[in-house]
Amino acid sequence: MDVTDLLDGLNDAQREAVAAPEQHLLVLAGAGSGKTRVLVHRMAWLLRTGQASAHGIMAVTFTNKAAREMRDRVEKLLNVPSRHMWIGTFHSLAHRLLRHHWREAGLPEQFQIMDSDDQLRLIKRLMKQMQIDDTKYPPKQAQWFINQQKDEGVRAQYVQGVNNPFERTMAGVYDAYEKACQQSGLVDFAEILLRSHELWLNNPDLLQHYRQRFRHILVDEFQDTNAVQYAWLRMLGGSQGQAPSATTNYLMAVGDDDQSIYGWRGARIENIQRFPQDFAGAHTIRLEQNYRSTMTILQAANEVISHNSGRLGKNLWTEGEQGDPISLYAGFNEQDEARFITSSIDSWVKQGHKKGSVAVLYRSNAQSRVLEEAFIREGIPYRIYGGQRFYERLEIKNALAYLRLIQSRHDDAAFERVVNVPTRGIGERTIMILREHARSQGISLWQAAHEARELGLLTARAANSVEGFTQLIDRLSAQTLDQTLDETVHYVVEKSGLIEFHKKEKGEKGQARVENLQELVTAAQEFDVGDSEEPPLKTFLDEAALDAGDAQAEAFEDSVQLMTLHSAKGLEFELVFLTGMEDGLFPHKMSQDDPQRLEEERRLCYVGITRAEKKLYLIYAEHRRLHGQDHYGRLSRFVKEIPTTLVEEVRLKSQVSRPVSSQRAYRDTAALDDSGLRLGQIVSHPVFGEGTVLNFEGSGPQARIQVNFRAEGSKWLVLAYAKLEAVNSERC
Numbered sequence: 001m002d003v004t005d006l007l008d009g010l011n012d013a014q015r016e017a018v019a020a021p022e023q024h025l026l027v028l029a030g031a032g033s034g035k036t037r038v039l040v041h042r043m044a045w046l047l048r049t050g051q052a053s054a055h056g057i058m059a060v061t062f063t064n065k066a067a068r069e070m071r072d073r074v075e076k077l078l079n080v081p082s083r084h085m086w087i088g089t090f091h092s093l094a095h096r097l098l099r100h101h102w103r104e105a106g107l108p109e110q111f112q113i114m115d116s117d118d119q120l121r122l123i124k125r126l127m128k129q130m131q132i133d134d135t136k137y138p139p140k141q142a143q144w145f146i147n148q149q150k151d152e153g154v155r156a157q158y159v160q161g162v163n164n165p166f167e168r169t170m171a172g173v174y175d176a177y178e179k180a181c182q183q184s185g186l187v188d189f190a191e192i193l194l195r196s197h198e199l200w201l202n203n204p205d206l207l208q209h210y211r212q213r214f215r216h217i218l219v220d221e222f223q224d225t226n227a228v229q230y231a232w233l234r235m236l237g238g239s240q241g242q243a244p245s246a247t248t249n250y251l252m253a254v255g256d257d258d259q260s261i262y263g264w265r266g267a268r269i270e271n272i273q274r275f276p277q278d279f280a281g282a283h284t285i286r287l288e289q290n291y292r293s294t295m296t297i298l299q300a301a302n303e304v305i306s307h308n309s310g311r312l313g314k315n316l317w318t319e320g321e322q323g324d325p326i327s328l329y330a331g332f333n334e335q336d337e338a339r340f341i342t343s344s345i346d347s348w349v350k351q352g353h354k355k356g357s358v359a360v361l362y363r364s365n366a367q368s369r370v371l372e373e374a375f376i377r378e379g380i381p382y383r384i385y386g387g388q389r390f391y392e393r394l395e396i397k398n399a400l401a402y403l404r405l406i407q408s409r410h411d412d413a414a415f416e417r418v419v420n421v422p423t424r425g426i427g428e429r430t431i432m433i434l435r436e437h438a439r440s441q442g443i444s445l446w447q448a449a450h451e452a453r454e455l456g457l458l459t460a461r462a463a464n465s466v467e468g469f470t471q472l473i474d475r476l477s478a479q480t481l482d483q484t485l486d487e488t489v490h491y492v493v494e495k496s497g498l499i500e501f502h503k504k505e506k507g508e509k510g511q512a513r514v515e516n517l518q519e520l521v522t523a524a525q526e527f528d529v530g531d532s533e534e535p536p537l538k539t540f541l542d543e544a545a546l547d548a549g550d551a552q553a554e555a556f557e558d559s560v561q562l563m564t565l566h567s568a569k570g571l572e573f574e575l576v577f578l579t580g581m582e583d584g585l586f587p588h589k590m591s592q593d594d595p596q597r598l599e600e601e602r603r604l605c606y607v608g609i610t611r612a613e614k615k616l617y618l619i620y621a622e623h624r625r626l627h628g629q630d631h632y633g634r635l636s637r638f639v640k641e642i643p644t645t646l647v648e649e650v651r652l653k654s655q656v657s658r659p660v661s662s663q664r665a666y667r668d669t670a671a672l673d674d675s676g677l678r679l680g681q682i683v684s685h686p687v688f689g690e691g692t693v694l695n696f697e698g699s700g701p702q703a704r705i706q707v708n709f710r711a712e713g714s715k716w717l718v719l720a721y722a723k724l725e726a727v728n729s730e731r732c
């Protein structure tokens with residue numbers, strides 16, 4: 001077959017990248033310019049021209065979903081199966097390495113992946129044992145500290161700059177944590193990467209083997225690689241530590257410095273700048289044409305990001321149409337915001353669009369609840385994509401813990417999680433005794449459970465209950481030996497008593513949990529074991545831990561996609577809603593006063609805007625209840641950075657019910673009109689300073705106005721005396 005058809009539908013710069021001779025390549029380009037497309041075509045090109053075999057290519061994507069899409073696209077382009085190809089996230093590829101070479105990596109064969117919840121639980125337990133005051137040293141901070149060190153490639157013994165009691169304590173916890181993990185064969189997410197890096201570092205022959213094998217390495221979303229990931233790539237693809245005659249490997253990195261949004265998790269934009277030095281002879285290619293969005297959307301995105309400093313700088317244009325203006329809606333509160341979204345989606349769908357073409361994006365996970373409720377109320381099918389959803393749910397984690405114990409009895413995290421779920425009379429005291437015994441003997445909780453009984457460490461009743469539990473696990477294990485994966489999952493959720501347990505819970509919550517457990521059986525049915533030689537249950541559990549739920553989005557009917565801005569990276573949708581466009585929420589209040597973090601928030605906004613192909617809505621709420629607290633937000637500065645000519649303000653149709661106080665405000669628009677002020681307007685008061693108009697009541701001389709002052713908080717004032725001045729009359 002002619003290879004040049006792989007170049008069809010590409011522009012000149014894209015072609016140059018796809019058909020480049022063997023060399024290191026850096027494709028640096030803005031959103032929607034075809035970076036991912038180029039990467040996939042390059043892979044196909046290398047295969048088709050015989051420069052590489054399917055065996056010899058490694059492609060790194062940012063999510064498991066992206067990896068699946070890449071496989072599909074390569075299969076379509078080349079008509080070959082892609083099952084054996086190493087395409088995946090850094091985590092999944094590194095994990096694969098560790099499974100192959102567990103011995104060389106210094107891990108037990110049955111090592112377990114620990115998610116962040118399990119990790120925190122373990123840290124809490126260790127801190128308790130070490131008698132560290134967790135009010136002074138919150139376990140979450142210790143977790144953060146540990147992960148940060150690991151992302152930088154620093155083991156506990158090498159932690160630097162330990163100058164104050166806080167850091168000393170954190171370093172001490174890290175040390176204890178490292179030992180505990182090693183002893184129980186537990187591996188957290190950051191460890192997967194660090195450990196596989198060390199695997200190569202300590203086993204040059206192994207590294208050489210992989211260097212010979214993977215002559216071509218392609219990395220998408222390169223701007224978000226952290227120190228360990230970069231070191232990993234350098235080792236595999238660079239010439240670091242290699243004799244000049246050694247095999248040459250080629251790294252193709254594609255990325256966009258303006259879309260680096262994981263600095264808070266250790267990602268380093270500088271990796272892009274370092275690339276040409278670390279990968280000698282690298283050729284840089286820039287793509288400048290955007291194929292995704294309308295001109296309006298692209299202009300807005302370019303304007304917003306132009307407020308950042310220190311950019312590598314690029315020019316992004318489109319031949320696309322001007323398109324609709326960006327719609328800005330000021331909701332009264334988060335309920336109103338949700339209502340506006342559902343009604344807009346309703347009209348969109350009535351125009352013949354698919355629900356799957358719509359994404360609702362938010363800054364913070366907690367914002368999804370109100371949105372979800374509105375979707376349920378309106379009967380609009382939706383899916384939460386990415387983030388920690390399905391597999392993070394309590395009942396699912398419990399079910400997985402049973403399955404993990406079947407898989408490996410020495411999984412302490414799983415043991416702790418379900419030893420008394422459903423309740424079987426095993427109290428905290430009993431668990432403490434088991435923990436203590438396990439610790440002093442250097443054995444697992446499972447072993448401790450047996451020994452403690454034999455040694456008479458437990459009361460007769462406790463011993464009985466513990467025996468009941470261990471027998472249950474043994475029984476589940478024996479009964480499911482010959483079952484298929486979904487039969488096993490079904491059997492375990494039933495016989496563990498979890499379904500019964502949640503059925504007894506009051507209200508809808510219990511029902512939802514039962515449904516989720518049933519959903520897990522469906523997930524097992526649909527699970528593709530792939531070419532793994534591992535037992536299916538093991539593969540399933542690993543994937544559940546790694547995937548954190550991003551697989552579920554596809555399996556269902558046409559549905560609206562809900563996700564955080566972070567998980568929207570790389571994706572595109574015809575219609576996009578950016579919600580919660582309020583200062584304090586987005587940009588997040590933690591980042592407002594730190595210029596660097598503010599720039600990262602702005603990049604996140606750039607990512608959000610550039611997800612939209614045809615139409616973009618920006619929504620903010622004047623009053624928002626989030627995490628049980630009231631916020632009176634001002635319009636996000638990012639919205640103000642978009643030229644007003646690109647934006648139109650929209651209002652809800654009047655039949656939509658408003659909160660009581662706002663209905664009153666609505667009646668009193670006469671007063672508003674008289675004063676020249678509007679809801680959401682920024683005003684200035686001679687004493688209180690600047691604030692936002694939140695509400696109105698009464699009319700004539702009785703008219704009162706509620707203003708949320710930046711410095712003073714919310715106040716009701718008599719309009720006639722308030723001497724308020726409109727600060728600017730632009731949309732606010």
Ligand code: ATP
Binds near residue numbers: 010011029030569570
């Ligand atoms: P992001 O920065 O958001 O990850 P990207 O640079 O990876 O974006 P792609 O997702 O590869 O961009 O491409 C954006 C859209 O433009 C896709 O729908 C893609 O199919 C389309 N596209 C890319 N190049 C071309 C082209 N030469 N002709 C037509 N469509 C193209």
Ligand code: MG
Binds near residue numbers: 570
């Ligand atoms: Mg992309």
